[in-house]
Amino acid sequence: MSESVGFAGQISPEHISQVVEKGFKSVINNRPDMEGGATQPTSAQIEAAAQVAGLDYVYQPIIAGQITEIDVRTFANHYNELPKPILMFCRTGNRSNNLYQLAKQMDLLDD
Numbered sequence: 001m002s003e004s005v006g007f008a009g010q011i012s013p014e015h016i017s018q019v020v021e022k023g024f025k026s027v028i029n030n031r032p033d034m035e036g037g038a039t040q041p042t043s044a045q046i047e048a049a050a051q052v053a054g055l056d057y058v059y060q061p062i063i064a065g066q067i068t069e070i071d072v073r074t075f076a077n078h079y080n081e082l083p084k085p086i087l088m089f090c091r092t093g094n095r096s097n098n099l100y101q102l103a104k105q106m107d108l109l110d111d
Contacts, residue, residue: 003084003085004084004085004086004111005079005084005085005086005087005088005100006022006024006085006086006087006088007087007088007089007093007094007096007097007100008087008088008089008093008096009089009090009091009092009093010031010036010040010041010089010090010091011027011041011046011087011089012041012045012046013041013045013046013048013049014049016046016049016050016052016053016055017053019050019053019055019087020053020054020055022087023085024055024085024086024087025055025056025082025083025084025085025086026055026056026057026058026082026083026084026085026086026087027046027050027055027056027057027058027086027087027088027089028057028058028060028075028078028079028082028086028087028088028089028096029043029046029047029057029058029059029060029061029089029090030060030061030062030088030089030090030095030096030099031061031062031089031090031091031095032061032062032063033061035091036091043059043061047059056082056083058078058082060074060075060078062090062095062096062099064090064091064095067095067098067099067102071099072099072102072103072106072108073103073108075099075100075103076103076106076108076109079100079103079109079110080108080109080110084111088100
């Protein structure tokens, strides 16, 4: 975590108020819908809660262990355009962290 970004495991619509309380302005969801089965909240459900709370929301599903250069560049564009700080999440937070670290290594992030 830095001043601009934080990482988390799966969140639910019920967690959005905590996301706001912690000061995040945007959310990036890197977990594909249904990856965890029928009990996993969908991106649409989380996005609806985020919008009600006034957060920017991006759904960029990443398949575990298969991050591509296009994924990294797409993420960097989102990161550079979204209000900070951004909460990124996936199943455990590792995928999101890896995406961020790769974008940093490629010098694609504005901050």
